[in-house]
Amino acid sequence: MIIALLCITGALILLDKYAFGEFGISQPLIAGTILGALFGNLDAGIFIGAMLQLIFLAGLPIGREIPPDGQSGGIIGVGSYLLLRISNAEGHALLVAILFALAGALIGGQLEIVTRRFNEKMYRRFLKTGEHLVRCHLLGTLTAFIRGLCVMLPFFALAYYITIPPALPTMSRSLLMTISISVGCANGLYLFFKKSKIIYIVVGVLCGLVSVVL
Amino acid sequence: MRLGFCRLVKVFFSSLFLQTSWSFFSMQSMGFLVTLMSGVRKDQHADIREAHKGFFNTHPYMASYIVGATLRAHDEGKTPVNDIQRFIAIAQTSFASAGDLLFWRTVRPALLLLATILAVKIGIWGSLVFLVCYNVMHLYHRIRGIQDGYARGPNVIYVIKSARFTVVRRVFETIGALMCGLLCALVSLQTHALLIIPIAALILILMIKRLSSVIITIAIMLIMIIMLLV
Numbered sequence: 001m002i003i004a005l006l007c008i009t010g011a012l013i014l015l016d017k018y019a020f021g022e023f024g025i026s027q028p029l030i031a032g033t034i035l036g037a038l039f040g041n042l043d044a045g046i047f048i049g050a051m052l053q054l055i056f057l058a059g060l061p062i063g064r065e066i067p068p069d070g071q072s073g074g075i076i077g078v079g080s081y082l083l084l085r086i087s088n089a090e091g092h093a094l095l096v097a098i099l100f101a102l103a104g105a106l107i108g109g110q111l112e113i114v115t116r117r118f119n120e121k122m123y124r125r126f127l128k129t130g131e132h133l134v135r136c137h138l139l140g141t142l143t144a145f146i147r148g149l150c151v152m153l154p155f156f157a158l159a160y161y162i163t164i165p166p167a168l169p170t171m172s173r174s175l176l177m178t179i180s181i182s183v184g185c186a187n188g189l190y191l192f193f194k195k196s197k198i199i200y201i202v203v204g205v206l207c208g209l210v211s212v213v214l
Numbered sequence: 215m216r217l218g219f220c221r222l223v224k225v226f227f228s229s230l231f232l233q234t235s236w237s238f239f240s241m242q243s244m245g246f247l248v249t250l251m252s253g254v255r256k257d258q259h260a261d262i263r264e265a266h267k268g269f270f271n272t273h274p275y276m277a278s279y280i281v282g283a284t285l286r287a288h289d290e291g292k293t294p295v296n297d298i299q300r301f302i303a304i305a306q307t308s309f310a311s312a313g314d315l316l317f318w319r320t321v322r323p324a325l326l327l328l329a330t331i332l333a334v335k336i337g338i339w340g341s342l343v344f345l346v347c348y349n350v351m352h353l354y355h356r357i358r359g360i361q362d363g364y365a366r367g368p369n370v371i372y373v374i375k376s377a378r379f380t381v382v383r384r385v386f387e388t389i390g391a392l393m394c395g396l397l398c399a400l401v402s403l404q405t406h407a408l409l410i411i412p413i414a415a416l417i418l419i420l421m422i423k424r425l426s427s428v429i430i431t432i433a434i435m436l437i438m439i440i441m442l443l444v
Contacts, residue, residue, distance in 0.1 A: 022275075102435045137244040
């Protein structure tokens with residue numbers, strides 16, 4: 001039941017990516033907050049969402065470029081963590097959830113290509129008949145929803161049923177933060193580094209260090 | 215004919231579905247047609263469908279400017295269809311690059327960085343800050359775009375040089391740079407902190423070399439696994 005609920009909620013949130021509005025609720029941080037609040041672990045939802053957000057910050061859907069689907073990755077990461085925690089220790093759940101999120105983002109990107117090809121068929125059908133424009137267009141919402149279900153269901157089912165052997169390494173929150181902040185810094189520098197902005201980056205670093213020391 | 219409130223709401227609501235049927239062949243063509251048709255009389259539908267069924271692609275929030283200007287041209291009925299098509303062809307690329315630069319490369323990542331730092335430090339407020347700030351800006355462009363497009367017609371293209379694009383972009387570039395530095399406020403001084411420098415440098419090099427995002431994602435997975443094993 002919880003798997004179905006997570007899949008449906010996740011697929012509905014994922015509609016925000018292309019199918020409706022693009023209000024930003026499918027971003028990993030926001031999706032993590034929503035899933036965490038709905039499924040009873042707000043802190044974990046925000047934390048994992050924030051870490052995945054830093055990792056997927058610079059995935060820009062510009063032109064025909066289809067980057068890994070960070071939005072699907074975020075939902076899969078948080079949802080899998082919530083399911084894995086039912087029967088696993090935190091360190092194991094965190095490790096597997098993050099790996100699922102990264103794999104889910106890669107698979108999600110590929111499924112997006114399939115969805116777009118289906119939309120192309122709908123466009124050709126519209127061109128052929130000249131009718132049913134709205135129907136052909138809005139069918140995209142259904143295919144986007146189904147894509148969401150297809151990409152999430154295997155990960156959530158796996159997360160619900162597996163028990164991770166205690167011998168496997170665990171991931172601590174501080175290690176995940178280190179990796180995510182590193183990737184976040186790289187993403188941030190890639191997007192915002194300019195000669196004229198160096199001063200602001202330095203001011204930011206100084207303020208950050210002061211807040212850490214205090 | 216004028217752009218009344220009901221018409222504005224109809225066009226705005228349809229524009230929220232602009233990318234629903236995005237495809238490699240025609241991109242947002244069906245979404246653009248549906249949005250346009252929501253704002254014209256029924257007897258104009260066949261003409262609009264015939265005139266604009268080709269390729270269309272722009273930034274989803276910026277499409278409103280083009281939709282507004284196109285609606286005005288069809289309402290007036292003076293501009294030849296060829297000229298409207300030419301305007302759309304020019305406007306879509308200009309607004310696409312302006313919108314991508316403003317929203318995808320600047321406003322969204324800057325606000326997400328700010329929201330992430332706030333979320334880790336103070337919880338749910340970080341997410342709320344992002345949702346409110348981002349949607350105020352995004353909805354402003356969507357709604358004002360239809361109005362401005364309708365009021366200015368083809369001249370709406372010059373809006374790209376206005377403060378709502380240039381100044382806002384500069385401000386958010388500064389916020390983004392500041393937040394990028396502030397990320398180190400999230401670092402715990404107890405463990406692993408110094409590893410941030412080499413990992414960030416490695417990922418940055420991969421990005422500057424313009425490697426595909428898929429390869430970068432796989433590299434992050436490998437880094438994670440190596441760090442766990444070591």
